[in-house]
Structures are given as structure tokens and as C-alpha cells.
Amino acid sequence: MTGTARSIGAAIAARTVKAVDVTTWYLQRITRLNDGPAGLNCVRSLSPLALAQAALADAELEQGRWRGPLHGVPFLVKDNVFTADGTAASAGSRALADFVPPYEATLVRRLREAGAILLGKTNLTEFADFVSDTMPAEFSGAGGVVRHPLGHRFGRGLGSSVGSAAAVAARLCAFAIGSETQNSIQAPALHTSIVGFKPSVGRVGCHGVVPLVPSQDSPGPLTITVDDAMLVYRAMAGADAGNEQAPAARPVGGWRIGVPRSHMADAADPASNRAFAQALASLANAGAEIVDPCDLPAAQQLSEVRSSVFRTEFKESLNVLLQAHRPGGIASLQDIIDWNQLHPEAIPYGQSLLEAANATAGTGASQYVADRQRDIALSLDQGICAALAAGSVDVLLVPMAVAARCTGKAGAPVVAVPVGQDETGLPFGVTVFAAPGSDELVLAAAAAIERVIGRRMLP
Structure with missing residues (x-):
């Protein structure tokens, strides 16, 4: 199954393939690649209802009922998300390994209503990477070690949605759901050479998701393409997402792109920055207007700040x-x-x-109140919003996840786009971001950027 979520959904809708057959293919692939001592161990549990739901999706099509472009498309969710299929939601904690939630997360319900088929749950860094300051991202007490589909390691600080990212990269599902508080979608996506989208905080409901930092938590999709990320986001987003008008698609030449250098792009490792320079040159040659530098006034303070x-x-x-x-x-x-x-x-x-x-x-507590106010001021007022205004740019672009601290505190939308590899052979990509509420704009810009420089490393 090599297609995108959109193409798989289109094939099911055209009845050239059945949802049951697609679901069976993914379940068999999970058994082959995930399990055993050499397996990826990115999938923690399988839903006992998957095949029955797929059969129902086929029956609905036979009766003339089509739920939309995700009808019959199989997906996985991070194991901090509640589901009503009898499987546990451990958040990676062995203490909660047997916790079966009594209700389903809003985002899962929305995806089911869109016709998508829940395959099961993915392993994550325990409590979304808030257990120990030395624990690598690959580990959780409940799930063990997630292995990297490209043969690398998910080391310290590489984001907690590692199981979801690995599953998409290894084609164990058509798409997966992760969650991000600071870098937990964008970093795993970039390091596995797939697309990841963290919506603005509040655009996708967190009811039924084990929390980390509610003022910053945001569930979002991990996919093969930006188009798939748009598709999944629109299915799972809350009603307020409809308030934003989707911008018309336009080539990269229609975009004005800012590059935050100080304490962001310039803080990336040399190999990433050389790959980034090539990416910027390709975008400029394709007609994009690159504003470089386009710095955040509070970038240095953001890099140094410690918060409660x-x-x-x-x-x-x-x-x-x-x-x-x-x-x-x-x-x-x-x-x-x-x-x-x-x-x-x-x-x-x-x-x-x-x-x-x-x-x-x-x-x-006064310390918390002061810290939260400072976080918002530095990341938004003196950060993203200030840079966008000063450079008169549509979006901001950096290598890898170097802006994650800022976008996390700001609650801003971020799209991670894979751009092949750097000169050392490691996966390389860029992140596109803008002010909170500009989700559709950021997705449209990322799609234009992807068409010019997007390239995946395949397992």
C-alpha cells in the first residue's frame, strides 16, 4: 500500500479496493514489521474492532453512503488518546498500563464520523516526555523501546510522538495522530522524513487526551504529504477551524517567506544549515521572496528563559x-x-x-502566572508576531525543529516538511510556522514549499 491517505480513500470510494482489504493489509504489515525482537515496536495495541468497522465502511458505500475522503482509510493514534474499543490508554506509563478509558476522545470520534478506521495505538515517550531529564524519546515503561525505521535512534529530546511517526514512515497506517506540547510532532516527523502538523492550540479538541501542558497541548496528524495533513486536520478539527477561510492554492512564487536567524536557524548544526541554504536557494529560484534575516526580537531571551x-x-x-x-x-x-x-x-x-x-x-501561584505571561510576551508579542510584521512576510521558515520552544509557548501552528537528507546522511527537513490561528495559511505555504523541495528518505 504505497499511496497517500487521499489516494487510498479515493480508491475505496471508487470501489476498486475494499476497506476490509486495505485494513487487513495494514494489520498484516504491522504483525510482520512491528512485532518480535527485531520489530519496530512502534504499535502498542491493535483495536479489536478494526475489521468490523472496515466491513461497515464497505457496506455503507454499497448503500450509497460516503462519509468523505477518509472513508475506509486506516489510522493509528498515540497511546495518550482515549478510545472506546476496550484498549488501554497508558500515556506510556507502566503504572497506567491497564487503564481502559470509559469514553472516546473527541478527535477519535470526529475521525470515525469521517469514516476513518482505527487500527490501534502507538507507543510514545512516557507521559509525553515528562518523566526524567535523561530519558531518551524512544522509551516508555509501558511500551519499551521504539526502533527507528531509518535505522537511527530516537534520542533525548526528539519528541514524544515517536511511535506515530515511525508507524507512518514504515507504512503501518495511512496516517497517524500525535500530540505536541513543544516539539513532539515536528521533531519525530523530521527525524523520520515524513510530514507532521501541529495545529494552533485549541483547534483540535483535547478532551480524552492525557494532558501535559493544557495551555500548549495540541493533537495533530503525521502523514506522507502536506495534502494528507490538511485532509486529516479538517476532519478532526473543532468548529472554530471553520472560521478561517482556506487560502487559494498558489505556487511558491506567490509567497513571502521570513528566515529567523538569531538563536534559531543560526543555532542549527552546520550540516543542517548547509542543507537549509540549499533549500532556500531552491525556493528563491522557484520565485519565492526570501526575507533573510527576519529575526524574532526576543529570540535570545526565549533561548535562555526557564519557566515553571x-x-x-x-x-x-x-x-x-x-x-x-x-x-x-x-x-x-x-x-x-x-x-x-x-x-x-x-x-x-x-x-x-x-x-x-x-x-x-x-x-x-504568582511564579506560574508571571512565567506564563512572560512566555506569551516573548514568543508572540516580541516573537512570532513581531517578526511577521517587521518582515511583512506570510510565514517563517527554519531548519529542523529549532523554533519548537517558541512555537510551543506561542501555541502556534507548525508544519514539518521533509527535505531529503543532509551531507552526513541524516534526515533533514524544515518547519513552517506563523501566528496562532493561521493554520490554513501555514498548511498552504507548506504545500507550496513541499512541491519545490519536499523529498522523503524511505526506509
Whole structure:
């Protein structure tokens, strides 16, 4: 199955292939490539309802009911997302490994309503990478180690949606859902040479998603193309996404693109920056107007700032969820910490971040309020918005995920686009971003950029 989500959906709609056959193909591929001692281990569980739902999708088409371009298209979701198929939602924690949620996440319901077929769940960095400051992205107590489909490693800080990214890169699904608080969609996407889209915070509902930092959390799609990312986003987004008019498609020559250099592009490693220079030259040759540099006034402060927002919101929001469901009698972050202390084999890298979060005083504390206000001021008022205005540009473009701290704090939309490899042979890509609320604009710009420089490394 080598097509995009859109082309697979079109084939199912044309009834040249059945949804059951497509679903069976993916399930067999998961068994072959995911399982066993040499497997990718990116898929944690399979939905027992997948084939029945695929059969229903075929029956609906026979009756003349077509739900849209994702009708019958199989997908996977990150294991911090609630589903109503009897499978657990562990968030990667062994303490929550058997927690079966009592309801389904809004985003899953929306995708089901669009006709998509849930295959199962993907492994993630435990608690979206908020357990230990030394734990690599590939690890979780519940799921073990996710192996990289290109033969590399998901090291420290490479984002928690590693299972979803690996599954898409290895073609274990037509698309997958991840979530990002700071870099957890864009970084895994770039390092596996696929597309990742983090919508503006609030555009995709987080009800039924285990929280990390609610003011920054945003679920989004990992796909083969930007067009697929648009397709999935429009199916899963909330009603407010309809308020933004989708811009007309236009070639890259119609775009004015800013390049933040100070403490962003210039902070990338030399191999990435040489590949980035080639990418910019290709875009300019294709007619794009490149404004370089187009710096964020607060870029240096952003690179140096330390904030209490992550640990404060994590404790408060996780406690609310645990108190509501009490999985296995666990009702608080303190209970998680206590469980881990009794089962040290589940946390081989320790739990320093959990303990730091547990020591916070809540979102009413003056330190949290000041930190959150500063984060917004630096990332938006003196950051993204200031750069867009000063350069009179449509979007901003950087190599790899070097702007992730800024886009995370700002709640801004980001598209990761693969651009082949750098001179060392590692996957290379760019991220396109703009102000919160400009999701359709950023997707359109990314699609234009992809047409000129987009190139995947294949497993």
C-alpha cells in the first residue's frame, strides 16, 4: 500500500479496493514489521474492532453512503488518546498500563464520523516526555523501546510522538495522530522524513487526551504529504477551524517567506544549515521572496528563559484526570511517583521531572502566572508576531525543529516538511510556522514549499 491517505480513500470510494482489504493489509504489515525482537515496536495495541468497522465502511458505500475522503482509510493514534474499543490508554506509563478509558476522545470520534478506521495505538515517550531529564524519546515503561525505521535512534529530546511517526514512515497506517506540547510532532516527523502538523492550540479538541501542558497541548496528524495533513486536520478539527477561510492554492512564487536567524536557524548544526541554504536557494529560484534575516526580537531571551509552566500545569491537569478515573486506585501524581518507587524497573532513567512537577504550588501561584505571561510576551508579542510584521512576510521558515520552544509557548501552528537528507546522511527537513490561528495559511505555504523541495528518505 504505497499511496497517500487521499489516494487510498479515493480508491475505496471508487470501489476498486475494499476497506476490509486495505485494513487487513495494514494489520498484516504491522504483525510482520512491528512485532518480535527485531520489530519496530512502534504499535502498542491493535483495536479489536478494526475489521468490523472496515466491513461497515464497505457496506455503507454499497448503500450509497460516503462519509468523505477518509472513508475506509486506516489510522493509528498515540497511546495518550482515549478510545472506546476496550484498549488501554497508558500515556506510556507502566503504572497506567491497564487503564481502559470509559469514553472516546473527541478527535477519535470526529475521525470515525469521517469514516476513518482505527487500527490501534502507538507507543510514545512516557507521559509525553515528562518523566526524567535523561530519558531518551524512544522509551516508555509501558511500551519499551521504539526502533527507528531509518535505522537511527530516537534520542533525548526528539519528541514524544515517536511511535506515530515511525508507524507512518514504515507504512503501518495511512496516517497517524500525535500530540505536541513543544516539539513532539515536528521533531519525530523530521527525524523520520515524513510530514507532521501541529495545529494552533485549541483547534483540535483535547478532551480524552492525557494532558501535559493544557495551555500548549495540541493533537495533530503525521502523514506522507502536506495534502494528507490538511485532509486529516479538517476532519478532526473543532468548529472554530471553520472560521478561517482556506487560502487559494498558489505556487511558491506567490509567497513571502521570513528566515529567523538569531538563536534559531543560526543555532542549527552546520550540516543542517548547509542543507537549509540549499533549500532556500531552491525556493528563491522557484520565485519565492526570501526575507533573510527576519529575526524574532526576543529570540535570545526565549533561548535562555526557564519557566515553571510545564511542571505546574502537568501536575494540576494530570491530578484532575486521575481523580476522575482512579485507574488501579491511582488518584494523583504522588500515587504515580509512589508506584514507580515500588517498581524501579519501570523507570530506569529515574523520575526527576515527575518529582519536580509534584513540588509545584498550582496555577494560582504568582511564579506560574508571571512565567506564563512572560512566555506569551516573548514568543508572540516580541516573537512570532513581531517578526511577521517587521518582515511583512506570510510565514517563517527554519531548519529542523529549532523554533519548537517558541512555537510551543506561542501555541502556534507548525508544519514539518521533509527535505531529503543532509551531507552526513541524516534526515533533514524544515518547519513552517506563523501566528496562532493561521493554520490554513501555514498548511498552504507548506504545500507550496513541499512541491519545490519536499523529498522523503524511505526506509
